[in-house]
Amino acid sequence: xxxxxxxxxxxVGLTSAFxxxxxxxxxxxxxxxxxxTKPVPFATAALMEGTxxxxxxxxxGAGMFILPALPLGSYTLVLSFVGYRTKTLSVKLTxxxxxxxxxxxLMATEGKTLGEVxxxxxxxxxxxxxxxxxxxxxxxxxxxxxxxxxxLRKVPTLSVDLDGNxxxxxxxxxxxxxxxxxxxxxxxxxxxxxRQMPANVIKSIEVITSPGAKYDAEGSAGIINIITKKAxxxxxxxxxxxxxxxxxxxxxxxxxxxxxxxxxxxxxxxQFRNRRENQSIRTTLMPxxxxxxxxxxxxxxxxTADNTGTGGYGEMxxxxxxxxxxxxxxxxxVWGGYYPNNSSVMNRLTNPAGQxxxxxxxxxxxxxxxxxxxxxxxxxxxxxKPNQEFSVLTQVSRMPDNYFYDTDRYSTSELxxxxxxxxxxxxxxxxxxQSDYTHPFxxxxxxxxxxxxxxxxxxxxLRDIGSEYRVTQSLDGQSALLPDSSQSNDFNYTQRVYSxxxxxxxxxxxxxxxxxxxxxxHTNISGDFLTTKTKLASQYNNLIPSIxxxxxxxxxxxxxxxxxxxxxxxxxxxxxxxxxSDPKNIQTGNPYLNPELSHATELSYSGSTKNxxxxxxxxxxxxxxxxxxxxxxxxxxxISTTKPQNIAQRKAYGLNVNLTxxxxxxxxxxxxxxxxxxxxxxxxxxxxxxxxxxxxxxxTSYKLPxxxxxxxxxxxxxxxxxxxxxxxxxxxxxxxxKREFMNKQASLTLGLNNPFNRGVTQTSRQSxxxxxxxxxxxxxxxxxxxxxxxxxxxxxxxxxxxxxKISNDDKDGR
Numbered sequence: 001x002x003x004x005x006x007x008x009x010x011x012v013g014l015t016s017a018f019x020x021x022x023x024x025x026x027x028x029x030x031x032x033x034x035x036x037t038k039p040v041p042f043a044t045a046a047l048m049e050g051t052x053x054x055x056x057x058x059x060x061g062a063g064m065f066i067l068p069a070l071p072l073g074s075y076t077l078v079l080s081f082v083g084y085r086t087k088t089l090s091v092k093l094t095x096x097x098x099x100x101x102x103x104x105x106l107m108a109t110e111g112k113t114l115g116e117v118x119x120x121x122x123x124x125x126x127x128x129x130x131x132x133x134x135x136x137x138x139x140x141x142x143x144x145x146x147x148x149x150x151x152l153r154k155v156p157t158l159s160v161d162l163d164g165n166x167x168x169x170x171x172x173x174x175x176x177x178x179x180x181x182x183x184x185x186x187x188x189x190x191x192x193x194x195r196q197m198p199a200n201v202i203k204s205i206e207v208i209t210s211p212g213a214k215y216d217a218e219g220s221a222g223i224i225n226i227i228t229k230k231a232x233x234x235x236x237x238x239x240x241x242x243x244x245x246x247x248x249x250x251x252x253x254x255x256x257x258x259x260x261x262x263x264x265x266x267x268x269x270x271q272f273r274n275r276r277e278n279q280s281i282r283t284t285l286m287p288x289x290x291x292x293x294x295x296x297x298x299x300x301x302x303x304t305a306d307n308t309g310t311g312g313y314g315e316m317x318x319x320x321x322x323x324x325x326x327x328x329x330x331x332x333x334v335w336g337g338y339y340p341n342n343s344s345v346m347n348r349l350t351n352p353a354g355q356x357x358x359x360x361x362x363x364x365x366x367x368x369x370x371x372x373x374x375x376x377x378x379x380x381x382x383x384x385k386p387n388q389e390f391s392v393l394t395q396v397s398r399m400p401d402n403y404f405y406d407t408d409r410y411s412t413s414e415l416x417x418x419x420x421x422x423x424x425x426x427x428x429x430x431x432x433x434q435s436d437y438t439h440p441f442x443x444x445x446x447x448x449x450x451x452x453x454x455x456x457x458x459x460x461x462l463r464d465i466g467s468e469y470r471v472t473q474s475l476d477g478q479s480a481l482l483p484d485s486s487q488s489n490d491f492n493y494t495q496r497v498y499s500x501x502x503x504x505x506x507x508x509x510x511x512x513x514x515x516x517x518x519x520x521x522h523t524n525i526s527g528d529f530l531t532t533k534t535k536l537a538s539q540y541n542n543l544i545p546s547i548x549x550x551x552x553x554x555x556x557x558x559x560x561x562x563x564x565x566x567x568x569x570x571x572x573x574x575x576x577x578x579x580x581s582d583p584k585n586i587q588t589g590n591p592y593l594n595p596e597l598s599h600a601t602e603l604s605y606s607g608s609t610k611n612x613x614x615x616x617x618x619x620x621x622x623x624x625x626x627x628x629x630x631x632x633x634x635x636x637x638x639i640s641t642t643k644p645q646n647i648a649q650r651k652a653y654g655l656n657v658n659l660t661x662x663x664x665x666x667x668x669x670x671x672x673x674x675x676x677x678x679x680x681x682x683x684x685x686x687x688x689x690x691x692x693x694x695x696x697x698x699x700t701s702y703k704l705p706x707x708x709x710x711x712x713x714x715x716x717x718x719x720x721x722x723x724x725x726x727x728x729x730x731x732x733x734x735x736x737x738k739r740e741f742m743n744k745q746a747s748l749t750l751g752l753n754n755p756f757n758r759g760v761t762q763t764s765r766q767s768x769x770x771x772x773x774x775x776x777x778x779x780x781x782x783x784x785x786x787x788x789x790x791x792x793x794x795x796x797x798x799x800x801x802x803x804x805k806i807s808n809d810d811k812d813g814r
Contacts, residue, residue, distance in 0.1 A: 025070030025093040030103030031063045031079060032386060037324060039063025039386040040107050043081035047091075049073065060449050060509075062386050062442055063104075072098060084109055104384050125670045125699060126156055126616070126660050133157065133616060133658070135205040138229065141701065142711045142736035144749035145242035145249070145787030147272060148197035148226065153732055155205050156616070156658040156672050158224070159695045159717050161730065161762075164194055167720070168209070168221040169620060169654055169674060173567045173596070173628075175219035178226050181376065181395070198249050198268050200240050200789065203229045209620070210548060210561040210602050213503040213517025214436075214455055217544040217566045221598075221622075229253075236793030244785025246273045246753075255793075262319040269312040275780040278303045282773035284638045293769065295352045299584060299638045303345040311337020311370075327380040336371030347584055349638050359412050364581045366405040373398050387440040387453060395432040402426060405581040409477065416477035422487075424469040424577040434459040455503040455517070465493040469577040490530040491576055493591065495568070498522045503546075511552035519544040523568065527591050529576075536591060542566050556607035563600050569593035569628065573644045586641045594646050598624040612662040616672075617655070624650040629680070629723045634771035648723050651679040671698035680723045687723065687768070694718045707740040725766030725773075732760075732781070746790045753783045 027047065031040040045065040046056040054075060059065045072093045080086040084107045091100055127134045135155045137143055143151050153160045159167050168174050176190060206225040208215070215223060237254040251268035279302045285293035313335030320328045342365050349358040374397040381390045402425050409418035436457035443450040471487035474480065503517030520543050527536040546563035575589040604618035627650040632642040654676030661669045673696035681688035697715035704710065714733035719726060733756075738749045754760070759780040766773045 024098045025072050026099040027067040027070060027077070027091060027093070028099075028101050028103075029065055029077075029105055030384070030386065031059055031065070031081075031107050032104040034106035034108045037104075037382065037386075040081055040084065043079060043084070043107070046078040046080075048076040048078055050076075060442060060444070060451070062440060062451055064442055066444060077102075079105065079107065081107065104386075125668060125701075126614075126658055132225075133207045133209075135207070137199065137202045137204055140699065140711065140713075141709050141738040141749055142699075142713050142734050142751055143199040143202070144736070144738065144747075144789070145244060145247055145751055145785040146199040146753075147194060147247060148199060148202060149194040150734075150753075151199050151202055151205060152194060152224075153715060154697060154699055154713055155207060155224075156697075157207050157209065157656050157674060159674070160194075161717070161720070164190075166190055166194070166224075168207070168224070169622070169652065169656065169676060171221035171622065171624075171650075171652065173219060173598075174221045175216070175223045176226065177223065179228055180225055197226075198240075198242075198251060198270055200242075200249075200251065200787070201228050201253075201266070201268065203227045209618070210546070210563050210600060211565075212515050212546050212548070212563070213501040213519040213544065214457065216459075216499065217519055217521055217542060217564070218568060219565055221565075222600075236791070238789060238791045240787065240789045242785055242787040244751075244783060246783035247271070247785050260321045262317075264315070264317045267312070267314040269310075271308055271310050273306070273308045275306045276304075277778040277780075278775065280773060280775035282634065282638070282640070282771055284634050284636065284771055285769065286636070287769055296636060297357060297638050298350050298352065300348045300350075301345055301584065303343050305341070305343040307340045307342055309337060309339040311335065311339070325382045327382070329376070329378045329380075331376040332374070334371070334373045336369075339368040339370065341366040341368065345582060360417065361410045361412075362582065363408045363410070364405060365407075366403075366581050368401075368403055370401045371399070385440060387438060389436075389438045391434075391436050393432075393434045393436075395430070397428075397430045399428045399430075400426070401428065403577070403579070405579075407581050407583070409583070418477045419474040419481060420580065421472045421481055422469065422578075422580065424467060424575070426575060426577070427464075427466045429464040431462045432460070449509040451507045453505040455505070456501065458500045459498070461495075461497040463495040463497075465495070465574070467491045467493075467575050467577055471578075471580075485531075487578060487580075489532060489576065491527065491591065492530065493527045493574060494525070496524040497568075513548075513550045513552075515546070515548040517546055519546075521566070523595075527574075538594075540595070542595075542597070555609070557605070559602075559604045559606075561600075561602045561604075565598045565600060567596045567598070567624075567628065569595065569644070573628065584639055586639065588641065588643045590643045590645060593628060593644060594626060596624055596626045596628050596646065598622055614660045615657070616660075617657045620652075620654050620656065622650075622652045627680075629682075631724060632766065632768065632771070634768075640771070647684060648680050648682040653677045666703040667700070668702075669698075669700050672696070678721045680721070682723060685723075689721055689723055689726070691721050691726065692718075693721055707744065709738040709740075711736045711738075719762070722766075724768050725764055727764035728762055730760050730762045742790075745792065746788070749787045749789075751785050751787070753785075754781045755784075758782045 029045070031043050032038065033040055040063050041059055043059045044056065045059065045067065047054045047067055055067055055070070057065050057067060070093060072095065074092045077089040077091050078086065087105065087107060093100065125136055125139055127136065133156055137151045140154065149160055149164045152158050152166055157168055165172060166174060204227045206227065208223040208225065211223050235256050238252065240249070240251045242249040249268065249270040253264070253266040256263045282299045284296040286296045287293050313333065315331065315333035317329070317331040345362045345364065347360050347362060348356065350356050374395065376395050378391060378393040382388065404423050407420050408416060411417050434457065436455065439454045441452040443452065468490045469488060471484045472481035473484050499519060499521040501517060501519040503515070506514040522541050524539045525537065544564045544566065548559060548561035550557055550559035573589050573593055574591045576591050577588065579587040600620070600622050602618050602620045606616045608614040626646045627648045628644050628646055629648050630642055631645050631647060632640050634640045654674060656674045658672030663669065673694060675694040677692050679690040695715065695717035699713045701709060701711040712735050716729060716731040718729045732754065734751060734753045735755060736749060736751045738747055740747045759778050759782065761776065761778050763774065763776050
């Protein structure tokens with residue numbers, strides 16, 4: 001009946017349009033939710049004269065309505081929508097004022113109290129939000145007590161190897177945000193950072209494969225946005241305790257939210273353990289003058305490592321709304337910890353005939369004390385027109401990230417023959433200012449309604465990076481440690497990025513959507529080796545276009561997009577410090593790196609059926625020029641040096657598919673895979689590598705009576721391909737059980753990772769003109785953990801507006 005009444009109103013509205021010439025009156029307005037200030041779309045606006053219906057219409061997606069061609073006179077305007085109280089207004093159109101503009105008109109929600117309702121259905125584990133794919137981590141019980149690395153292993157389009165390195169569709173150049181803003185924790189070393197972030201603080205993971213012009217252009221592969229759990233209206237909090245053989249943690253959060261003021265406090269402490277064994281054999285090659293390379297020597301290494309890292313972090317955020325259109329938000333967070341990477345390595349160097357040239361044991365005591373402090377301050381101004389917004393955002397962060405090691409070399413007779421002590425004090429100071437403005441438009445045509453949103457903004461980032469490194473050594477292992485000036489230096493590096501963007505989003509009532517924009521970025525770089533008095537400087541400009549066109553038909557959407565991305569080398573690539581903790585495998589950065597530029601095209605489809613099956617799929621193509629690859633060279637003494645270089649062109653052609661189903665209200669299934677052909681080639685080295693790589697995953701959960709839930713997860717990756725080598729595949733699986741009690745305010749979760757296998761073996765092979773190598777790594781991954789969570793306080797929804805914060809997604813995500 002209600003739908004019939006709405007259709008009658010629309011019919012009356014069309015009829016009245018023909019009387020526009022003789023009836024000059026016009027009435028416009030805008031409906032907004034009185035609590036959230038968001039627009040109320042598709043509400044009914046009826047104009048009454050006494051008990052007679054004169055005309056009517058419905059509001060558009062922005063909550064706007066227009067009643068044209070009205071006779072002059074006095075009327076009653078009746079506004080109604082499901083879930084809101086009906087609102088009645090008296091209006092009068094006169095010769096002096098034939099046109100009235102009302103708004104914003106606040107609509108109050110119904111004040112009814114519902115009794116207890118039991119909801120058996122579950123929110124989908126994976127959702128397609130149009131421009132991003134969302135994995136609802138809080139709905140996955142197997143994440144309880146784990147780390148962020150455990151969570152990302154289950155996200156479609158992502159793959160995480162056994163060392164915690166993350167790739168999106170085979171590309172590791174990813175920007176990782178926390179609640180839409182950068183995190184120095186994620187910028188220093190992504191694999192380590194993910195191991196140090198508790199899974200229980202994560203609400204969802206957003207994957208953006210084709211970012212628009214509003215996002216910084218950094219990140220060749222795309223953007224990962226980790227959404228943490230937010231405070232609700234009132235006072236509430238939680239406490240979490242996790243015990244296990246690989247993960248332990250203790251965390252708490254307190255949240256207070258009133259109409260104008262909000263305060264959140266959180267703190268977490270954690271420990272994580274990493275155990276591995278490794279055996280490798282590497283043959284040093286001497287290129288022949290007129291034939292194939294000849295073996296020069298053979299290095300055999302075996303090592304074991306068992307390390308436990310400890311750390312913690314805390315955050316305080318505050319929000320204040322002076323009135324309904326102004327919002328101020330402030331946040332401060334600190335985190336830090338200690339990550340050891342100690343190991344014992346047996347080394348044996350022989351000639352091709354098997355005669356021993358060198359043999360020793362190398363004990364490595366490697367420590368990485370790290371920390372970060374970050375302040376965010378933002379102001380947001382909203383206007384009467386929905387979605388019209390102006391914001392100013394600032395951020396200051398400081399990240400000390402230090403590396404120390406002691407290495408002792410013993411002969412086969414256990415005589416100490418060499419000692420070395422290295423310190424690297426590394427810092428990254430960052431200052432950011434950003435301003436954005438959004439202006440919406442609505443065009444009402446005869447057959448269609450078009451909503452247009454214009455976005456413009458400017459941003460400046462200043463990064464001050466420094467590295468001071470010193471080496472002392474004892475060449476005989478017995479005498480005092482003396483400074484080695486050849487391995488000591490001070491390095492200062494400054495990067496300034498200035499950018500501006502314009503983006504346009506057009507949505508029609510016929511479900512066509514267009515996102516188009518361009519971003520201009522100017523980068524200025526200067527570097528200075530203070531000790532050796534060597535300088536470097538460069539600057540470059542980039543114009544980054546992006547366009548996405550999509551069409552929706554009922555529950556099906558087809559989308560095509562193109563964008564460019566840029567990957568600037570950050571401190572992780574640039575730091576020239578030599579890590580010689582393993583004297584046969586030296587690692588260093590390259591301060592002379594240039595950025596890499598990627599072209600990305602994607603054709604995607606998403607759809608759902610009435611029985612709960614949803615499909616998300618994409619065909620994609622990526623081309624990266626001047627790609628940064630870690631390359632190794634081996635000298636005649638069998639010593640390998642690895643550093644990043646702009647050396648290759650990287651191509652990838654792939655298909656990504658994800659399926660989500662809910663066969664019953666209690667049972668959910670999710671699975672998918674990514675299949676891609678990778679082609680790398682270096683013109684300068686005249687070397688290439690290519691092949692098909694893929695990964696698949698599956699997740700299922702079942703809700704049992706008495707508040708029990710069971711869940712199982714598994715994934716497999718075929719390995720990876722680099723310019724110099726390949727690796728074999730690896731797998732990961734877990735089983736979890738959860739029990740809720742105390743009126744669902746408390747829960748106990750038992751998780752088993754890789755219960756059927758103690759560890760996972762992975763073999764990698766590399767080859768180059770100077771060497772051939774094979775390495776076999778064994779990662780001990782069988783673990784058990786028990787996690788207890790208690791939630792307390794008022795848990796109602798609502799409250800103030802959401803604050804905006806800086807989003808430096810051009811930070812390095814490796």
